[in-house]
Amino acid sequence: xxxxxxxxxxxxxxxxxxxxxxxxxxxxxxxxxxxxxxxxxxxxxxxxxxxxxxxxxxxxxxxxxxxxxxxxxxxxxxxxxxxxxxxxxxxxxxxxxxxxxxxxxxxxxxxxxxxxxxxxxxxxxxxxxxxxxxxxxxxxxxxxxxxxxxxxxxxxxxxxxxxxxxxxxxxxxxxxxxxxxxxxxxxxxxxxxxxxxxxxxxxxxxxxxxxxxxxxxxxxxxxxxxxxxxxxxxxxxxxxxxxxxxxxxxxxxxxxxxxxxxxxxxxxxxxxxxxxxxxxxxxxxxxxxxxxxxxxxxxxxxxxxxxxxxxxxxxxx
Numbered sequence: 001x002x003x004x005x006x007x008x009x010x011x012x013x014x015x016x017x018x019x020x021x022x023x024x025x026x027x028x029x030x031x032x033x034x035x036x037x038x039x040x041x042x043x044x045x046x047x048x049x050x051x052x053x054x055x056x057x058x059x060x061x062x063x064x065x066x067x068x069x070x071x072x073x074x075x076x077x078x079x080x081x082x083x084x085x086x087x088x089x090x091x092x093x094x095x096x097x098x099x100x101x102x103x104x105x106x107x108x109x110x111x112x113x114x115x116x117x118x119x120x121x122x123x124x125x126x127x128x129x130x131x132x133x134x135x136x137x138x139x140x141x142x143x144x145x146x147x148x149x150x151x152x153x154x155x156x157x158x159x160x161x162x163x164x165x166x167x168x169x170x171x172x173x174x175x176x177x178x179x180x181x182x183x184x185x186x187x188x189x190x191x192x193x194x195x196x197x198x199x200x201x202x203x204x205x206x207x208x209x210x211x212x213x214x215x216x217x218x219x220x221x222x223x224x225x226x227x228x229x230x231x232x233x234x235x236x237x238x239x240x241x242x243x244x245x246x247x248x249x250x251x252x253x254x255x256x257x258x259x260x261x262x263x264x265x266x267x268x269x270x271x272x273x274x275x276x277x278x279x280x281x282x283x284x285x286x287x288x289x290x291x292x293x294x295x296x297x298x299x300x301x302x303x304x305x306x307x308x309x310x311x312x313x314x315x316x317x
Contacts, residue, residue, distance in 0.1 A: 054224065
C-alpha cells in the first residue's frame, strides 16, 4: 500500500508538471501568433493575476478576508510613481522598494485589524483603503489628487520585452506561493483557517502565522501595483477604490479559491471580458456580473477545482 500510494502521488505530480509545462509553453509562444492587442491585455492579466494570488493566499489559505486589498496594490503603484517621477529612480529600483512600503503598511494595519473577525475584518481593511484614498486626493502636490500621476517610466518601449518580463515575474511569484502553501507554513495556515481554537490548542502561534500571511500577501500585492504603474504609466486615486479590491476577489472566486493557480485563470477571463467590452461600460459591467453569478451558481468551487474534480472522476472510471 505505501508503494502504491507513492506511485499514485508521483503520477499525479508528473501529470501536474506536464500540464504546467504546456501552459507555460503556450504563454511563452503566444506573442508569436497573437495580435498586439492580445499581448497588451495579457500583460494586464498577468499583473492582476499576481494581485489576485496575493488575496487568495490571505483568504483562501489563512481565512482572513480583506475587502480593502486595493490599499496594498495602490501603495505599490503610488510608491513607484512618486519615486520615478519626483526622484528619477529607475523602474527596477522602484519595484524593489514598492513592495516593502506595502509590507510596512500591512504590518501597521494587521495589528488592529487581525483582532477583528470575519465581516468586521473585511470592513476594517475596507475602511483603511478608503482613508488612504482620501489622503491620496488630499495631498495634491505629492499624488496629483484625483488626476493622479502621469508620465511614469515603463520598463521598455518594446512590448515583447515587457510581456516576457511580466510573464517571468508572474511565474516566479506563482512558484514561490505554491512552495509556501505546500510547506508546513501553508499547512498551519489551513489549520488556522479551519479551526483557529483547535490550532491554538495544538501549540500553533496563530497570531504569528496570520500576521506573516498578511505581510506576505501585502508584499505580493505591492509588487503587482508597482508593475501596474510601470506598465500603464498612469496612477490615479481610484486605484484604492473598493472596485479594485472586489476585482481580486472575483478573479479568485471564479478561478478557484485556495488554489493559487485559479486566480491566474480568473484574471485572464475577467481582464479579456473587460477589455473587449471596454467601449460599452454598461454591457461590460452586466457581462462581468453575469459571469460571476453563473460561476457562483454552477461552479461554486471555481474553474480550477472543477477541472481537478472532473479529472479525478475520469481517472476513477
